[in-house]
Amino acid sequence: MNSFNPFSLENKNILVTGASSGIGKAVAIACARMGASIVLNGRNVERLQETFQEMPSGNHIVAPADILDSSSLNGLVNAMPSLDGVVHCAGVANRVPCKNITQSDIDFVMRTNMNAPMLLQASLLSSKKINKGASIVFIASRAAESPSMGNAIYSASKGALISYAKCLALELAPRLIRVNCICPGMVWTELITKVLDEDTLREAEQKYPLKRFGRVEDIANLVIYLLSAASSWMTGESINISGGGEGVLV
Numbered sequence: 001m002n003s004f005n006p007f008s009l010e011n012k013n014i015l016v017t018g019a020s021s022g023i024g025k026a027v028a029i030a031c032a033r034m035g036a037s038i039v040l041n042g043r044n045v046e047r048l049q050e051t052f053q054e055m056p057s058g059n060h061i062v063a064p065a066d067i068l069d070s071s072s073l074n075g076l077v078n079a080m081p082s083l084d085g086v087v088h089c090a091g092v093a094n095r096v097p098c099k100n101i102t103q104s105d106i107d108f109v110m111r112t113n114m115n116a117p118m119l120l121q122a123s124l125l126s127s128k129k130i131n132k133g134a135s136i137v138f139i140a141s142r143a144a145e146s147p148s149m150g151n152a153i154y155s156a157s158k159g160a161l162i163s164y165a166k167c168l169a170l171e172l173a174p175r176l177i178r179v180n181c182i183c184p185g186m187v188w189t190e191l192i193t194k195v196l197d198e199d200t201l202r203e204a205e206q207k208y209p210l211k212r213f214g215r216v217e218d219i220a221n222l223v224i225y226l227l228s229a230a231s232s233w234m235t236g237e238s239i240n241i242s243g244g245g246e247g248v249l250v
């Protein structure tokens with residue numbers, strides 16, 4: 001039998017935020033299938049347990065916490081084993097025309113999509129929870145570069161995350177810790193179905209060259225690559241994955 005597998009995640013501890021839903025859920029399950037032990041974070045305990053039930057057995061930890069709350073975040077970090085990988089997947093979206101943007105609209109998106117991953121990452125690093133040679137992955141978005149109506153705050157949050165990740169990659173390179181972003185186009189999850197109606201989405205889907213939006217597994221497979229030794233020369237990058245589309249939804 002051929003045992004060649006450059007994508008193995010055996011013996012790795014990996015934290016996945018947003019593991020209670022959508023892309024994060026698929027990432028947690030896929031990484032566990034590749035041999036990793038997963039720390040599953042989200043706020044909804046019941047949904048985290050559902051993810052946990054779908055994973056092969058292992059030393060997985062269900063770690064509910066609101067990453068916007070500093071004391072919850074500290075508790076999460078303190079309870080964390082040493083990590084070989086982090087997937088920052090928790091995120092929110094809204095659709096507000098630029099002329100109507102309020103401070104609370106900005107706070108809603110920026111606090112979750114930008115502040116929380118930066119502060120969680122800072123806390124993990126200062127608590128020495130990130131092992132030498134680890135891989136850190138941020139789920140950004142094609143929206144960072146691909147404008148669509150009403151999506152300004154979300155696009156800005158992902159653009160900020162990409163810029164931040166490039167700086168983080170430089171700072172962590174001496175310890176061979178790699179940092180990369182994934183920029184998906186539209187992927188069928190609650191994030192898009194909650195803010196856009198189905199007819200709009202189905203019409204936009206047909207504009208994608210491969211005639212479909214992404215499946216959560218499409219993104220999980222790319223995460224596996226970035227967490228594994230197969231990508232050991234990749235850092236400071238952001239990778240588009242969008243079925244050949246721009247990710248545009250005007």
Ligand SMILES: NC(=O)c1ccc[n+]([C@@H]2O[C@H](COP(=O)([O-])OP(=O)(O)OC[C@H]3O[C@@H](n4cnc5c(N)ncnc54)[C@H](OP(=O)(O)O)[C@@H]3O)[C@@H](O)[C@H]2O)c1
Nearest residue numbers: 018020021022023042043044067090091141186187189191
């Ligand atoms: N779907 C797309 O088309 C698409 C495209 C590009 C990028 N993305 C990005 O992919 C990531 C995952 O999105 P998704 O599509 O999978 O959305 P989703 O199904 O709505 O999942 C969002 C996740 O974020 C978690 N979360 C939100 N706020 C949190 C908080 N304060 N503390 C802890 N967890 C929190 C949610 O957990 P709880 O509800 O349990 O708190 C949930 O697990 C996001 O960063 C999103 O911007 C999505």
